[in-house]
Amino acid sequence: MPEPTSSLRIGIDVGGTNTDAVVLDGDLQLVGKVKRPTSADVVTGISDALAAVLDVADVAASDVGRVMLGTTHATNAVLERRELGRVAVIRIAGPATTALPPLTMWPHDLRNVVSAGEVIVQGGIEFDGSEHMPLDEAQIRDFLTSLAERPDAVAIVSSFAPVSIEHEERAAAVVADVLGDDMAISRSGSLGTIGLIERENATVLNGALLGVAQSIVNGLAEATARVGIEANTYFAQNDGTLMPFDRVLEFPVLTIGSGPANSMRGAAHLSSLDEAIVVDVGGTSTDIGVLNNGFPRESVVPVEIGGVRTNFRMPDLLAIALGGGTVVRDDEGLSLGPDSVGHRLDTEAEIFGGATTTLSDAAVAGGRASFGSATPQIHAERATAALARVDEMFADGIDRMKLSRSPRPVIAVGGGSVLVPSEVEGASEVLRPDHFDVANAIGAAIASVSADLDQLFSVEGATRDEVIAKAKAMAIDTAVALGADPDATEVVSIEELTMAYMTDNILRLRIKAAGPLQ
Numbered sequence: 139m140p141e142p143t144s145s146l147r148i149g150i151d152v153g154g155t156n157t158d159a160v161v162l163d164g165d166l167q168l169v170g171k172v173k174r175p176t177s178a179d180v181v182t183g184i185s186d187a188l189a190a191v192l193d194v195a196d197v198a199a200s201d202v203g204r205v206m207l208g209t210t211h212a213t214n215a216v217l218e219r220r221e222l223g224r225v226a227v228i229r230i231a232g233p234a235t236t237a238l239p240p241l242t243m244w245p246h247d248l249r250n251v252v253s254a255g256e257v258i259v260q261g262g263i264e265f266d267g268s269e270h271m272p273l274d275e276a277q278i279r280d281f282l283t284s285l286a287e288r289p290d291a292v293a294i295v296s297s298f299a300p301v302s303i304e305h306e307e308r309a310a311a312v313v314a315d316v317l318g319d320d321m322a323i324s325r326s327g328s329l330g331t332i333g334l335i336e337r338e339n340a341t342v343l344n345g346a347l348l349g350v351a352q353s354i355v356n357g358l359a360e361a362t363a364r365v366g367i368e369a370n371t372y373f374a375q376n377d378g379t380l381m382p383f384d385r386v387l388e389f390p391v392l393t394i395g396s397g398p399a400n401s402m403r404g405a406a407h408l409s410s411l412d413e414a415i416v417v418d419v420g421g422t423s424t425d426i427g428v429l430n431n432g433f434p435r436e437s438v439v440p441v442e443i444g445g446v447r448t449n450f451r452m453p454d455l456l457a458i459a460l461g462g463g464t465v466v467r468d469d470e471g472l473s474l475g476p477d478s479v480g481h482r483l484d485t486e487a488e489i490f491g492g493a494t495t496t497l498s499d500a501a502v503a504g505g506r507a508s509f510g511s512a513t514p515q516i517h518a519e520r521a522t523a524a525l526a527r528v529d530e531m532f533a534d535g536i537d538r539m540k541l542s543r544s545p546r547p548v549i550a551v552g553g554g555s556v557l558v559p560s561e562v563e564g565a566s567e568v569l570r571p572d573h574f575d576v577a578n579a580i581g582a583a584i585a586s587v588s589a590d591l592d593q594l595f596s597v598e599g600a601t602r603d604e605v606i607a608k609a610k611a612m613a614i615d616t617a618v619a620l621g622a623d624p625d626a627t628e629v630v631s632i633e634e635l636t637m638a639y640m641t642d643n644i645l646r647l648r649i650k651a652a653g654p655l656q
Contacts, residue, residue, distance in 0.1 A: 146202050148191065148367075149583025150184060151374075151400055151576075152176055152209040155421045155463075155481040156553070158579040159187035161195040161202075166407065166584050170195025171576045173553070175481060180211065180357030185364045192365060199366035204655070207358055208374035208396040208582040215350045216343060216394070216444035219247060223290030224254040225324070225345040228278060228313075229338060230261040230296035230305045232271070240295075240338060245445040252346045254289035257281040261305050262297035265594050265644065270297060273305045275312050282316040291322040291345035295338040301594055303327035322348045329389065329450055331592040332646070336440050336449030343446060344391035351390030355383050372655075377451045378403040378434050378581065379588035379652055382621060394443055395452045397578060398425040402434045402453065404581030405549040408571035414547045415536055415565070418577070419554035421463040422478040426456045426535045429549075431630050433652070451590055451650075456535050462554030463487070466495045466516065466524050474527055488514040497557055500524040507556035525559075533563040540564065551577035588630075588652035589616035597643040605645060606632070613651035627653025 145164030150157065157176045161169040172190040177183035184207070192199060215221045227240045240256040241249050259281070261273035282292075292313050296305040306325045313323055324345035326337050358371055372380040376395035386393065401418040405411075412432040418425045428435040434453035441452040459476035463483045467473045479486040479494055486492035488499040489510025499514035501507040503521035514521075540546060545566035550558035551574045560568055573580065591613040595605045610629050618624045633648040 146197060147204040147206065147583050148188065148202055148369075149579040149581070150187060150205070150207045151397060151578035151582055152180070152183065152207070152211065153397060153420065153578070154210060154214075157183040157187045158576045159191040160573075160576050160579040160583055161191055161197060162580070162583045168573055168580070169197065171573060171579070173576070180209075180354060181360050181364075184358065184361035188361060188365045188367065200368070202367050202369045204372065205358070205362060205367060205369050206372045206374060206380060206582040206585060207354075208400045208578065209354060209393065210397055211354050212347050212350055212390050212393045213395070213443070215347060216248075216446075219251050219444075221350050221353070222251055222346040223322075223349045224287065225252050225342050226254045226282070226285060226289040226292045227256040227338070227342055228281065228292065228294050228309055229256070229258045230273060230294070230309060231334060232258040232260045232262070232274075234262070234270070235297070235334065238335065241342065243335075243447065244339070248444060248446065252342065254287055255281070255285050263299065263302045263305060265298055265301060266596065267298075267302040269305075273308055275308065278309055278312045279316055282313065288317070289321075291324055291348050292317070293324045293326075293338075293342045293345040295326040295334070295341050297334055298332065298594075299325070299327040299337070300332055300592055324348065329391065331449050331648070332594070333449050336447050339446045340391055340448040340450045343443065343448065344389060347390040348387070351387050354390070355386060358383075372585075374400050374582045374585055376453065377436065377588060377590070377650070378453070378585060380585045380621075380655070381587070385620070392450065398427060398455055399434050399453050400581035400585070401425070401551055401578040402427050402429055402581065403432070403585055404577030404579070405429070405551045405571070406432045407580060407584050408551070408573060408577060409549045409569050411547060411549065411569070414549050415539055416549045416551065417532065417536070417555065417558055419550065419552040419557055420461050421480050421483055421554055422459070422461045424458050424460045424532075424535070424552075424554070426458070426539050427453050428539055433630060433650075454539075456539055458531060458535055460497070460528065460531055460557070462496065462498045462501075462557065464497045466497060466500055466520075468520070472520070472523050472527065474524065488512065488516065497524065497528065498554075501556050506559070509556075525557075528557055529559050529562065532558060536562060537564050550574065586652045586654050587617055587620050587622035588650055589613050589620060589622075591616070591647065591649045591651075593647060595645050595647060597645055602645065606634070606647065609647045609649055610651070613649040617651040617653055621656055622651075622653035623656040624653075627651055
């Protein structure tokens with residue numbers, strides 16, 4: 139990408155209810171912010187938010203050097219089973235893995251939408267990078283020519299591909315020869331971790347989302363062109379860091395979960411805290427996560443996306459059905475949700491003249507918030523009881539995310555965070571920083587560039603410290619290659635796992651390196 143001509147940057151977060159946009163200066167200080175309703179198409183909502191934030195910040199489109207976008211588009215495509223491409227799946231791990239064919243554990247409706255055919259071919263890599271079995275290229279050709287339809291993409295997954303991509307590259311050459319150079323190919327070597335099945339699932343989802351990625355990239359390009367912005371564009375990924383648009387076109391699955399990650403990074407920036415619990419309250423739900431060293435704590439267990447187990451990096455989150463639009467009822471005693479008026483809050487809630495009682499109405503009636511254009515009809519006692527239930531749910535969620543009994547600071551962000559009380563059991567303090575309502579867009583704007591390494595290393599002939607130093611350098615070099623500043627990139631997390639079941643002295647290292655944009 140060319141060097142930006144201005145230090146101004148715009149962060150955008152496209153949520154289910156609102157599209158938030160912010161302008162930050164070269165010191166990462168807020169210059170302007172807006173909220174606009176999210177549109178059915180990608181372009182309109184982003185264009186409206188961009189035009190509005192330029193006006194509020196009183197800056198020209200030519201003054202913007204970078205634009206960062208976080209969106210739930212890929213997540214929604216998987217959850218709603220729409221806009222997904224048809225994928226042919228080639229697993230290179232035969233005959234060792236025939237007992238569990240590809241996509242066996244997928245929900246039937248999603249598998250029917252995505253799968254254009256699956257095969258297990260002979261081949262694969264051992265943990266040390268050596269060949270497990272010779273690759274059967276003829277078997278790949280036979281599979282591709284037997285397909286009933288031309289797929290939108292091909293997913294190629296080899297055992298221990300993160301260690302060596304040799305068999306995946308050879309298989310990709312066969313795919314290009316049979317189906318043409320224009321066939322989209324999703325390889326597993328750069329997705330997920332060592333485990334085969336979850337990495338395979340992520341690779342297939344990635345292939346199914348390649349068309350969605352193209353629409354997102356095209357949508358942002360059209361939206362910026364509409365308002366006259368010519369800037370470098372980046373996309374937020376699910377660990378709270380950025381990737382350039384060309385990488386999105388290759389790995390769209392890595393944008394899943396970017397919304398909560400953006401909010402957590404924004405919370406860290408606004409509060410100047412690197413270690414805290416973040417409570418992100420929206421119109422429909424609340425995400426509770428943990429900041430470690432300024433980044434979202436990653437889940438250590440496989441994460442399900444639309445019913446499919448994956449093992450790529452995702453924030454460790456607890457989601458609860460609680461938001462500003464959550465409906466309050468008296469059916470057989472007080473009940474909260476789980477349904478919500480969502481983006482219809484400004485027309486259906488009592489504080490806006492509507493007939494539906496929501497938690498926003500309870501917050502106003504209970505004195506916890508002050509907004510809206512009408513007096514809420516909910517009785518004070520009922521509002522107090524609803525807010526007490528809310529406090530219990532927040533306290534329980536925070537307690538479940540803590541790794542110790544010691545109180546920790548809590549940062550409340552999101553448009554619905556007015557529901558969070560000033561004191562919560564288990565919290566040392568509750569912070570609601572300035573501009574908490576657009577923490578997600580701010581998180582996208584200030585995000586750094588990162589690289590993850592998950593690899594097996596032999597300790598034979600080298601010391602443990604030498605192996606770890608080599609792995610750290612590899613992770614840093616990868617982050618720099620993706621656009622991070624080489625003078626400010628560092629390792630932000632490292633996990634060391636001994637492979638006890640292997641006869642050789644093998645060390646598995648999971649390392650994240652991150653740095654600001656160069």
